[in-house]
Amino acid sequence: MxxxxxxxxxxxxxxxxxxxxxxxxxxxxxxxxxxxxxxxxxxxxxxxxxxxxxxxxxxxxxxxxxxxxxxxxxxxxxxxxxxxxxxxxxxxxxxxxxxxxxxxxxxxxxxxxxxxxxxxxxxxxxxxxxxxxxxxxxxxxxxxxxxxxxxxxxxxxxxxxxxxxxxxSTLDDRQLSAGIAEVIKYGLIREPDFFAWLEDNLESLLDRDVEALAHAVERSCRNKAEVVAADEKEADVRATLNLGHTFGHAIETGMGYGSYLHGEAVAIGTCQAADLSRRKGWLTDADVERIIRLFKRARLPVEPPAALDANRFIELMAVDKKNVDGNIRLILLKSIGEATLPVGVEKALLVATLNGYGRKG
Amino acid sequence: MxxxxxxxxxxxxxxxxxxxxxxxxxxxxxxxxxxxxxxxxxxxxxxxxxxxxxxxxxxxxxxxxxxxxxxxxxxxxxxxxxxxxxxxxxxxxxxxxxxxxxxxxxxxxxxxxxxxxxxxxxxxxxxxxxxxxxxxxxxxxxxxxxxxxxxxxxxxxxxxxxxxxxxxSTLDDRQLSAGIAEVIKYGLIREPDFFAWLEDNLESLLDRDVEALAHAVERSCRNKAEVVAADEKEADVRATLNLGHTFGHAIETGMGYGSYLHGEAVAIGTCQAADLSRRKGWLTDADVERIIRLFKRARLPVEPPAALDANRFIELMAVDKKNVDGNIRLILLKSIGEATLPVGVEKALLVATLNGYGRKG
The missing domain is CATH 3.40.50.1970 (Rossmann fold)
Structure with a gap:
């Protein structure tokens, strides 16, 4: 222990x-x-x-x-x-x-x-x-x-x-994958080596190897504990834990609580945040592909629900707790392993991600 | 100001x-x-x-x-x-x-x-x-x-x-009196001179003299602020602010919220606490009379509602936040100007107060 x-x-x-x-x-x-x-x-x-x-x-x-x-x-x-x-x-x-x-x-x-x-x-x-x-x-x-x-x-x-x-051991597969979505997040926001470890060990996690799970939980909790100790009430750096969550919460609220698991919505939302980070010029195409690939290997959805169009997304995102005076602010990625603090985003870029990422035809 | x-x-x-x-x-x-x-x-x-x-x-x-x-x-x-x-x-x-x-x-x-x-x-x-x-x-x-x-x-x-x-100036008389009940409490629990000041200036308060009211509010807030600064989360001394409140809350809950004003219930409860303090040997008969007299002059009720008998009181008091493992604890008075911390009370004494104080016939 x-x-x-x-x-x-x-x-x-x-x-x-x-x-x-x-x-x-x-x-x-x-x-x-x-x-x-x-x-x-x-x-x-x-x-x-x-x-x-x-x-x-x-x-x-x-x-x-x-x-x-x-x-x-x-x-x-x-x-x-x-x-x-x-x-x-x-x-x-x-x-x-x-x-x-x-x-x-x-x-x-x-x-x-x-x-x-x-x-x-x-x-x-x-x-x-x-x-x-x-x-x-x-x-x-x-x-x-x-x-x-x-x-x-x-x-x-x-x-x-x-x-x-x-x-x-009794957790169903879908719930296990939803948990892995949040584990991947810790690698993305502040520990590139852990992201790489996850790329190497994902199958062990899916096989419920107890050692691998304990390592993933310990790294995730340690990362989160360090962030929370630095900023308990979410004045600044704690907000980075919300990578993918503003999009994700919009999906959960918009589709009705219970239709997507929280981790599934976060997986989609993180891919959307990665796409927007690319449009900002921070991530490369290869970075975004690497992120999407890991979520897919973890058997997680990576595309937003067709039922939510860009306008509905924006409407739902407008009540996020990170917003200031009604302006949408998001956590984005500077690189794999480094998140931004909440940033205001040009509406045109946000709309481009909402319409362009993961939308078929 | x-x-x-x-x-x-x-x-x-x-x-x-x-x-x-x-x-x-x-x-x-x-x-x-x-x-x-x-x-x-x-x-x-x-x-x-x-x-x-x-x-x-x-x-x-x-x-x-x-x-x-x-x-x-x-x-x-x-x-x-x-x-x-x-x-x-x-x-x-x-x-x-x-x-x-x-x-x-x-x-x-x-x-x-x-x-x-x-x-x-x-x-x-x-x-x-x-x-x-x-x-x-x-x-x-x-x-x-x-x-x-x-x-x-x-x-x-x-x-x-x-x-x-x-x-x-627009507060109705009954609400004004209810406020005075809490003001009197501060004198009783920790400032005998303020209790004496209230005995001398009660009519000015009832006449809504702005100077007298400002003094009463300032003394009350200062007393409360000192207690709260010493014990914000109510680990010990803050509980003394609850003088009369365990009885009072039982009256409010038992009679239905809205039938007694909070201050009215506290006035009755404080008189009950004074009676119990006398039975404990801490207050004299004269102390208790002095306390009851001031509440009466403030046009406050001082007798428990006939509809609540001792058993019902005890039942209602059993959910008080000061209790430990379901045992009733009360704030009592050592003297006018000094409250106890929460104390467990012999059930016979509590029943004696509930049956004996303010009950006609």
């Missing part, structure tokens, strides 16, 4: 990365402060891992909320079900909330913990690759609104994150 | 206290960062003061949310109306939210600002005495849940607070 410390002063916390971590009760219980524990999970994960976590908590008063599985349930209404359970059982301010599931469960569980009695302790057990490399680091929590993704939320840090590679 | 600085490191902010402050546009605009401004207010305050604030913001893009007036609307559903407006108008992360109203508007506006895009700048213009002395200092924001008051929220600091004594 590796332990990666996320350095945020008083809010620092460890990420445990390794195999069969759910069998180690102590990893979990050392971070719990009182007898009251709420587990938030979903209908897919509960039959697989809930009992294992409950077995670790036999000395505690444990309640469970099992939500339906999917981004379309990441709403204020479903969040309120968590509050209902906490209040029905009179949970106090020192009760702990464990989020057992993918990114949606982590975001909702974290936001519920942030808001319940203005903040209770929170532990993340991410069960998808995406959640292990992305939503488990950085403290971003929240829910969606019909008019925009992740528009309601809080920055809130967990007590610890338990990233168990063993749980990835 | 007096300026009181609330000292919270990077989150420090000024409270402006004086007359005719709404006429000074610069007090407001110096704290706004971008063109986008949302004003959240209610149906009572809007006809009185909204235009005055709008006149100060002629250079900005201003949207307004007007909520119905009352504690019963402090819910997630009404909070969502604020998000709807922010998103419909594509407000960015550097947009400002102005809460123009009493405690309910301050709590909801502040919580909306805390959550929208994980936090946007927020300015408080409290229009009731209660909000000026209580909810404008300390960063507590949030909404109610059917099972408990203020159970969903965040700690979130404003950019500034504009406490204009002139707006108190």
């Amino acid at each position: 590796k332990t990666l410390q996320v350095d945020l002063g008083q809010r620092s916390y460890p990420i445990y990365i390794g195999s069969r971590l759910l069998e180690q009760a102590d990893l979990l219980t050392r971070h719990i402060r009182s007898k009251q524990v709420l587990i938030v999970t979903n209908e897919t994960v509960a039959p697989l891992y809930l009992q294992q976590v409950l077995d670790n908590l036999s000395d505690f008063v444990v309640e469970t909320v099992i939500l339906p599985d999917g981004e379309q349930y990441k709403t204020l209404d479903y969040l309120n079900r968590i509050f209902d359970t906490l209040l029905t059982h009179k949970f106090s301010r020192n009760a702990s909330l464990i989020a057992l599931g993918g990114g949606v469960i982590g975001d909702m569980g974290g936001f519920a913990a942030a808001c319940y009695q203005r903040g209770i302790p929170f532990i993340q057990i991410p069960t998808t690759l995406l959640a292990q490399v992305d939503s488990s680091v950085g403290g971003k929590t929240g829910v969606n609104h019909p008019l925009g993704k992740n528009m309601i939320g809080a920055f809130y840090q967990p007590q610890c994150v338990i990233a168990d590679m063993s749980v990835l | 007096k300026t009181l600085q609330v000292d919270l490191g990077q989150r420090s902010y000024p409270i402006y206290i004086g007359s005719r402050l709404l006429e000074q546009a610069d007090l407001l605009t110096r704290h706004i960062r971008s063109k986008q401004v949302l004003i959240v207010t209610n149906e009572t305050v809007a006809p009185l003061y909204l235009q005055q604030v709008l006149d100060n913001l002629s250079d900005f893009v201003v949207e307004t949310v007007i909520l119905p007036d009352g504690e019963q609307y402090k819910t997630l559903d009404y909070l969502n109306r604020i998000f709807d407006t922010l998103l419909t108008h594509k407000f960015s992360r550097n947009a400002s939210l102005i809460a123009l109203g009493g405690g309910v508007i301050g709590d909801m506006g502040g919580f909306a600002a805390a959550c929208y895009q994980r936090g946007i700048p927020f300015i408080q213009i409290p229009t009731t005495l209660l909000a000026q002395v209580d909810s404008s200092v300390g960063g507590k924001t949030g909404v109610n849940h059917p099972l408990g008051k203020n159970m969903i929220g965040a700690f979130y600091q404003p950019q500034c607070v504009i406490a204009d004594m002139s707006v108190l």
